[in-house]
Amino acid sequence: xxxxxxxxxxxxxxxxxxxxxxxxxxxxxxxxxxxxxxxxxxxxxxxxxxxxxxxxxxxxxxxxxxxxxxxxxxxxxxxxxxxxxxxxxxxxxxxxxxxxxxxxxxxxxxxxxxxxxxxxxxxxxxxxxxxxxxxxxxxxxxxxxxxxxxxxxxxxxxxxxxxxxxxxxxxxxxxxxxxxxxxxxxxxxxxxxxxxxxxxxxxxxxxxxxxxxxxxxxxxxxxxxxxxxxxxxxxxxxxxxxxxxxxxxxxxxxxxxxxxxxxxxxxxxxxxxxxxxxxxxxxxxxxxxxxxxxxxxxxxxxxxxxxxxxxxxxxxxxxxxxxxxxxxxxxxxxxxxxxxxxxxxxxxxxxxxxxxxxxxxxxxxxxxxxxxxxxxxxxxxxxxxxxxxxxxxxxxxxxxxxxxxxxxxxxxxxxxxxxxxxxxxxxxxxxxxxxxxxxxxxxxxxxxxxxxxxxxxxxxxxxxxxxxxxxxxxxxxxxxxxxxxxxxxxxxxxxxxxxxxxxxxxxxxxxxxx
Amino acid sequence: xxxxxxxxxxxxxxxxxxxxxxxxxxxxxxxxxxxxxxxxxxxxxxxxxxxxxxxxxxxxxxxxxxxxxxxxxxxxxxxxxxxxxxxxxxxxxxxxxxxxxxxxxxxxxxxxxxxxxxxxxxxxxxxxxxxxxxxxxxxxxxxxxxxxxxxxxxxxxxxxxxxxxxxxxxxxxxxxxxxxxxxxxxxxxxxxxxxxxxxxxxxxxxxxxxxxxxxxxxxxxxxxxxxxxxxxxxxxxxxxxxxxxxxxxxxxxxxxxxxxxxxxxxxxxxxxxxxxxxxxxxxxxxxxxx
Numbered sequence: 001x002x003x004x005x006x007x008x009x010x011x012x013x014x015x016x017x018x019x020x021x022x023x024x025x026x027x028x029x030x031x032x033x034x035x036x037x038x039x040x041x042x043x044x045x046x047x048x049x050x051x052x053x054x055x056x057x058x059x060x061x062x063x064x065x066x067x068x069x070x071x072x073x074x075x076x077x078x079x080x081x082x083x084x085x086x087x088x089x090x091x092x093x094x095x096x097x098x099x100x101x102x103x104x105x106x107x108x109x110x111x112x113x114x115x116x117x118x119x120x121x122x123x124x125x126x127x128x129x130x131x132x133x134x135x136x137x138x139x140x141x142x143x144x145x146x147x148x149x150x151x152x153x154x155x156x157x158x159x160x161x162x163x164x165x166x167x168x169x170x171x172x173x174x175x176x177x178x179x180x181x182x183x184x185x186x187x188x189x190x191x192x193x194x195x196x197x198x199x200x201x202x203x204x205x206x207x208x209x210x211x212x213x214x215x216x217x218x219x220x221x222x223x224x225x226x227x228x229x230x231x232x233x234x235x236x237x238x239x240x241x242x243x244x245x246x247x248x249x250x251x252x253x254x255x256x257x258x259x260x261x262x263x264x265x266x267x268x269x270x271x272x273x274x275x276x277x278x279x280x281x282x283x284x285x286x287x288x289x290x291x292x293x294x295x296x297x298x299x300x301x302x303x304x305x306x307x308x309x310x311x312x313x314x315x316x317x318x319x320x321x322x323x324x325x326x327x328x329x330x331x332x333x334x335x336x337x338x339x340x341x342x343x344x345x346x347x348x349x350x351x352x353x354x355x356x357x358x359x360x361x362x363x364x365x366x367x368x369x370x371x372x373x374x375x376x377x378x379x380x381x382x383x384x385x386x387x388x389x390x391x392x393x394x395x396x397x398x399x400x401x402x403x404x405x406x407x408x409x410x411x412x413x414x415x416x417x418x419x420x421x422x423x424x425x426x427x428x429x430x431x432x433x434x435x436x437x438x439x440x441x442x443x444x445x446x447x448x449x450x451x452x453x454x455x456x457x458x459x460x461x462x463x464x465x466x467x468x469x470x471x472x473x474x475x476x477x478x479x480x481x482x483x484x485x486x487x488x489x490x491x492x493x494x495x496x497x498x499x500x501x502x503x504x505x506x507x508x509x510x511x512x513x514x
Numbered sequence: 515x516x517x518x519x520x521x522x523x524x525x526x527x528x529x530x531x532x533x534x535x536x537x538x539x540x541x542x543x544x545x546x547x548x549x550x551x552x553x554x555x556x557x558x559x560x561x562x563x564x565x566x567x568x569x570x571x572x573x574x575x576x577x578x579x580x581x582x583x584x585x586x587x588x589x590x591x592x593x594x595x596x597x598x599x600x601x602x603x604x605x606x607x608x609x610x611x612x613x614x615x616x617x618x619x620x621x622x623x624x625x626x627x628x629x630x631x632x633x634x635x636x637x638x639x640x641x642x643x644x645x646x647x648x649x650x651x652x653x654x655x656x657x658x659x660x661x662x663x664x665x666x667x668x669x670x671x672x673x674x675x676x677x678x679x680x681x682x683x684x685x686x687x688x689x690x691x692x693x694x695x696x697x698x699x700x701x702x703x704x705x706x707x708x709x710x711x712x713x714x715x716x717x718x719x720x721x722x723x724x725x726x727x728x729x730x731x732x733x734x735x736x737x738x739x740x741x742x743x744x745x746x747x748x749x750x751x752x753x754x755x756x757x758x759x760x761x762x763x764x765x766x767x768x769x770x771x772x773x774x775x776x777x778x779x780x781x782x783x784x785x786x787x788x789x790x791x792x793x794x795x796x797x798x799x800x801x802x803x804x
Contacts, residue, residue: 046584081644084641281561
């Protein structure tokens, strides 16, 4: 009898407690809170439902998340279909923003305007405030003044890729590390002289990685991966408006420099075609190329496979060009979480929003998505993070092994990125390069703002963008490879771009800035 | 069966054909052999361009790794199920549709044939199709893979014409012997159509085996076919993000890509020789006398 009373009392207390802590998601009376979630799966770190991070976060919050694992190559298709039709949509979608199609979907009511529910996302709000990203987050609002997703947040952007050179060859030929693009030209020239059969500079994934990483040193960002997403416009960081980067003098100087490299055989002639990761690695590992623009975490793979004795690749800070030393512009907000409109119809919508907010943005849980669980993946010695032995000694490195084994550091689930904390996962060399870049100052500029278009303006901008982008790509390749002369044909090129409406295109963008 | 001809020109022509066919065989086999060699070689040898048609640094690590991918076998089982069930359903429905349409005496058969042909060239598009399947409550069920694709217009037309070419006397004889049309179809027509049916079965099986898109849009991830898995590994790894963090930019080793391609295409290739025996000419020879 006593037991029964005790159980009843306990039950009453918990029920009472849960109404008291109305915000607390944990105390749901009827078992765990259940909801479904789209997850973008990358084959290099296949999702495992028994990942420590995944099981631990569900345990901590007493939620039962049904992850829908969708291959990254087809993720956008699946998301688009779910949002467009509104049927079979999951409750939560990860790894999304309101760029492109999603903006129109949001304005037509397919996505929950999460900024209307700020009271339910205390952890997200706190992190935004802590990083001082209020303005950045406000820029994500659409035409109607509402924001439709919770982005991932970065305190200091990473310098995660850039110029990578054969350090052993620099030493062998008595060269010093390049600081400017003219230095780079001289270095490549020596490489070519000593190895006539080689093409010293090669590029990962076609020219777009080169362009996005080097153009900002000339004050422009153009092409398929240009920072503004317009292909032919660039952002003027002092005047705070867009200009027609594709027909600017800055671009003319830029393409003149690289056409010179091309002409003298310093640049991989295959660069105009996409060079995929495998062939790129092959070129470097076999010594056919000695310099590249690529990402730091790719160095290890190439070095391991090379048979050249003494082979050593090193990454260098951004080189100075006419507009200073700049890397590709980066945003302090990244892809994040959105809720399809149907989720708002659920009775427990508030609990879901609160649970998701706490799952990804709270201090403890965001730490876990980065470093795992203290005592299992790492321990703390004073302020220093010491990783468990199986991670420290993993041949693939700390970062990768934490991803594969524990699901830490996946950009789908990690929403809070603290640069200093991330650096603990990398070697001292990488941290030193990042420190050097930070010392130069303003190397990584912000992504240009997205103008607030309504449907009609978006349509107009889109119809101008494609033909301009095509013409730019065509002329750019022609200038680079020398089939068109930059001196003689420049005015014909500018005229063509003007005929295609580049000036009107700039105007639409500048007229709709926030 | 071979008829030997003493004429030189015929022999020369035979030799020429043989050469051409060997050339075709060679071009078909080379990429496949290359893939097998890559999948069994060490990554180091591949990057250093040492692999041609024979594995260098023989190892089966790549295969070990794909077998350790979560859900690989699940996806494989799904694909086998879709292929077997899908082909069976498609064959039954196509035969039942084609047979009546092959009878010009039936009123309206022309109209229905035109409807079928119309749908060959015009379709509702992706979103209407999705809404249709969704309102039929087929999404997230395996039926979404099987039913909508059961009848392929092209296969249907092949079969209609095949049925039309059968001698009417056969059916007349069967009717005299007391069979109704259902009996004729099951006992006479189908057994005599194995060549056509095998062709259609092959087309359909290859379709279901290769299909990834319908799986992607209609099904849950546990029901995904292996081709989606393959696609993810072969193409889905070169994402370069715009965010400030260190995204994942490492690519998957060529040996693993090759191993995935081999493991997912081999079974359907193996199917061909088994179907070969149904492609026999002249089944009808001698079926009608007098």
